[in-house]
Amino acid sequence: MTDPELMSDVRAFLVRYQDAFDAIDGQRIAALFHIPAVTMRGDGSIHALQSRQELASFFQGVADNYQKDGYAGGRFEELQVSPIGGRCALATLDWVMLRHDGSFIRKWRQSYNLVRVDSGWQILVSTFHVPRAATA
Incomplete structure (x- = not known):
């Protein structure tokens, strides 16, 4: 896959x-993740999710909290995609x-370690870019 093809493919996945997320649908969100x-x-909290149901429940809670904050939709900006071998990619972007x-x-930066399986791309690792804590 060429870099432009990879960018297009990952953009479509995102x-x-x-x-x-716009549908506030934990099941649909979970379907886009790898297990585990x-x-x-x-x-800064880290969660290792082991089943589709655990993913759906977790991300339903995330989406519900977004909705409580007034979320009605979003977009991503500044997408960067880097191949990691033949089946993986790192996607980094800003969510709005x-x-x-x-x-x-609100807006934040996030990265996704994606893996291509038979059904297409899935998220293996999702990482918020958390600012460094101030040191004394």
Whole structure:
């Protein structure tokens, strides 16, 4: 796969991922993850998720919390994709959360270690870019 093909393929996958969050649908979100999967959240917590149901429940909670914050949709920007061998890629991007009126809620940087399986791309590891803690 050429770099432009990889970028296009990963972009299409991320649009499906964004659509699943926009639908506030934990099952659809979970279907885009590998089992097992690891996610590091914005608060620095790390979660190793071992089953499709565990993924669905976890990400339903995440999506529900986004919705409580006023989330009605989002977009990604500044996508960078790097191949990692023949079956993996690292995708790094900025997520932008928006309200129904299109106003801004928040923005953050995130990376995904993707693996290509028979059914297509899946997220193996999701990592929020958490700022370094200030040192005294």
